Amino acid sequence: MNIVNQLQRQFIDFSTSLHREGFVDDQFTQLQKLQDENSPDFVVEVVSLFFEDCEKLINNMARALEQTQGVDFKQVDASVHQLKGSSSSIGAMRVKNACISFRSFCEAQNREGCLRCLQQVTHEYSLLKNKLQTLFTLEQQILAAGGSIPVVD
Amino acid sequence: MSDEDIVNNNLTALVVDDSPMIRKLHEMHLKKFGLKVQVAENGKNAVDLFRCGASFNLILMDKEMPIMDGAEATKELRIMGVTSMIVGVTSLDSIFERQAFMEAGLDHCFTKPLTSENIIFLLQELNNKNNEEN
Numbered sequence: 001m002n003i004v005n006q007l008q009r010q011f012i013d014f015s016t017s018l019h020r021e022g023f024v025d026d027q028f029t030q031l032q033k034l035q036d037e038n039s040p041d042f043v044v045e046v047v048s049l050f051f052e053d054c055e056k057l058i059n060n061m062a063r064a065l066e067q068t069q070g071v072d073f074k075q076v077d078a079s080v081h082q083l084k085g086s087s088s089s090i091g092a093m094r095v096k097n098a099c100i101s102f103r104s105f106c107e108a109q110n111r112e113g114c115l116r117c118l119q120q121v122t123h124e125y126s127l128l129k130n131k132l133q134t135l136f137t138l139e140q141q142i143l144a145a146g147g148s149i150p151v152v153d
Numbered sequence: 154m155s156d157e158d159i160v161n162n163n164l165t166a167l168v169v170d171d172s173p174m175i176r177k178l179h180e181m182h183l184k185k186f187g188l189k190v191q192v193a194e195n196g197k198n199a200v201d202l203f204r205c206g207a208s209f210n211l212i213l214m215d216k217e218m219p220i221m222d223g224a225e226a227t228k229e230l231r232i233m234g235v236t237s238m239i240v241g242v243t244s245l246d247s248i249f250e251r252q253a254f255m256e257a258g259l260d261h262c263f264t265k266p267l268t269s270e271n272i273i274f275l276l277q278e279l280n281n282k283n284n285e286e287n
Binding site: 031 | 244
């Protein structure tokens with residue numbers, strides 16, 4: 001097996017594991033399908049924007065939960081809601097699911113529960129960031145070796 | 154409608170959303186179907202575009218935006234006499250809130266994330282609308 005085939009095999013296995021482990025869902029596949037020769041960096045750009053969004057929203061949630069005079073749970077919920085929307089739009093399934101649990105704690109105005117959820121969301125976001133970075137690196141390696149990126153359905 | 158008909162259209166669209174990620178995503182989605190797309194980052198910018206004489210066949214309108222939200226912008230555009238197809242795209246899950254958004258003057262309302270099926274549906278609606286008007 002030459003180097004391109006090896007890398008392509010690695011890519012397919014890694015992609016499949018991302019889906020199997022719930023990091024991404026079909027929405028992410030749809031995102032990948034939107035990329036073409038005219039916009040070869042589309043997925044990377046959208047994912048970068050998503051991570052910028054994540055960081056901003058996670059900071060908002062953290063600040064709101066730190067308020068000692070009384071937490072504005074509506075504000076926290078608004079940020080979680082936004083993050084849920086963004087994550088479902090790119091297929092970041094585990095981040096989205098973490099947001100769903102988070103919202104119920106906001107509704108219950110449970111600060112401790114919210115703080116735990118914030119940790120969970122932050123954790124899922126970091127995991128996903130690493131996973132996608134690995135995926136993009138594999139893609140770059142395949143292209144550099146003269147191969148094409150396999151389509152994984 | 155044949156696949157060729159779907160892509161060879163002269164349709165223009167405006168994507169209104171405060172999230173740069175969503176703007177990019179929806180813009181690409183629509184471009185894939187052959188539409189010419191512009192973006193606006195909030196309701197006020199969208200309204201201003203129309204005030205300056207721009208027009209679009211389709212507007213994808215987010216609900217939650219700063220300065221002027223989707224419902225306000227939709228109402229404003231309808232008052233101005235805009236007859237474009239205005240489609241809400243929102244992550245709102247309360248039926249009550251979606252109903253309120255529809256009542257602002259939307260033609261349709263979809264939940265995020267937008268799918269290819271949603272777009273094909275809209276293109277068919279736009280095609281029907283064009284046929285009725287001609």
